[in-house]
Amino acid sequence: MKQLLFTLFILAVVPKFIFAQHSDENRSIRQLQSYEDSLVTLGKQVINNDTEMERINANQAFIKTLVNALKIPNSFLFLFDSVKSVSIINSPDNRFRIISWPIVFDDGSYRFYGTVQMNTGGKLLMFPLSDFSASIKSPEDTVNDNHKWFGAEYYRIIPVYSPKLYYVLLGWKGNTIKSTKKVIEILSFKDDKPVLGMPVFEGNGKTRKRVVFEYTRQASMLLRYVPEQDLIVFDHLTPPDPKLKEQRDTYGPDLTYDGYKLKNGRWVYIDNLDMRNVPDNHDANYIDPKKQAEIDRAMAKKE
Template sequence: MGLRFTILLSLISTLSFSQTNADSLYQVIKPKLIKNGQLLLALPVEHQRDSAAALFLEDLLTLVKVEEAMEFNYAPIRNLSVQRSDDEKVCILTYLIPRAGGRYTHVGILMYEDEEDEYHSVQLTDNSMNAEYRPLKPSSWHGGLYYDLIQKKVEGRAVYFLLGYRAVNPNVHEKFVDVLDLSNDRVQFGLPVFYIEEFNDRVFRQAPYRLRMQYSGRITAVLRWSDDYDGIVMDHVSPPDASQKGLYLNYGPDFSYDGLKWKDEMWHLESEINFQNDTQTPPAGQNVPTGLSPARPRTNGGR
């Protein structure tokens, strides 16, 4: 009994010491993240923003080395979007860096626990080439600012659907649904679970690995989870006339809505659904033109 008690006491002391160190690290790094997170958006010259962004990423990568980073309160760091899964095994941080000419760099960090409950952190590198039909690694991530995370099961395992915004270029913006699959000791983005033949004037020869809705950078569009619909709802965007089909810089909402319903472990597209949009989509901001629709209040949570 005495030996067991000593081992238990030692374990509690070790965990407490680890927690104290993690909290101390957070308190030291947090003010620097707040400062440089604001500067990488607001500084007028690109090389100045790049310097602030480099310091911001360096501090963020230091912070996520500790497992406790999964639960930190990121709310004071206003340029970060933070999404956590229902099973508390995934936390994803994403943000944007403004570039000259109205372009943006998308940056992400994934924190997760594997099947053995071991903690990992992975930097996500925006290097996607519009891969509709293949999975992507963290080094070829389809970058974006995530604003919601929806957990489902495929073949008995948890998969995580990510709703995101991406500034494709100054004229075309995008809302998208991507998939995070952590099975078989891998990190994979994309899964062919979209039972869709045509969407956004694209015809799919097979099930795509992710779904993208592109539209004019001058407007905003809805793509969000709806509890009332029990699925994902989105504006139906289209060109002003048939001659401009495929010119997404001219696409905009036509006042009808489409939906994605989860059935038989696939997303199925439903056209012209009945949906009352009683929320206001915020206008594009000067520094971070997200145009995000209100989502479930999960961002920036934590202790």
């Protein structure tokens, strides 16, 4: 009799628990979808609004909305793939994801925003990234935390399983009205907190903690990872005239390629790579947000 009563109790209670759990999940999904719709609208405003102050205000609203969305339990599993104004990439081991994006100022300069969201399986754990670029005088020699970030919009994460696990980040960094930058960043974790930069790049008699490329804004630069060869490939940049050697905003690709080859957990510089197969130009054609704004305005006029 007791066993029968227990069975009846289980049959009565468990479905309600499952239904409640399912109902909570559906509620969270609806909330996240609503936040996503708001982020789509605000993200377009961050790029397309005509005045600098309007873009700044839209960006502040975007940040507030994003944080509220990420606070929802299990938000890490929500893709936010309709939000095209930001880069959202997961580490291949799914340990974390990075959300990053720029805002463009009227003088052609940029400021970057972002966060590292950890995969906790529930409660939010994230590390906001504060762009400290203007105060970092020697970025290739500096190790920072997330509060002193050399801002960029990332498009690739490469885990390196050396004695100490770290991640290589490939990023685009709009710079000024004259030049653009790209960066090879290193992200690691110490005491479960992010560390940016690590002395793992060897070449030309120097060890770098990150690698920064600067070139004319009129050009595109290839920077991509070739996983089959553990190789980071990039355009060799040169000035149009040797007299302009010190003016990095005149540099551009000269149709040759250099790279960094992974050896024993470190990246060794290789010049003049033999590229028999032309690499994928997807990374080189990364669209400047200001150019994207012009495209969006043109499309709006047609509609």
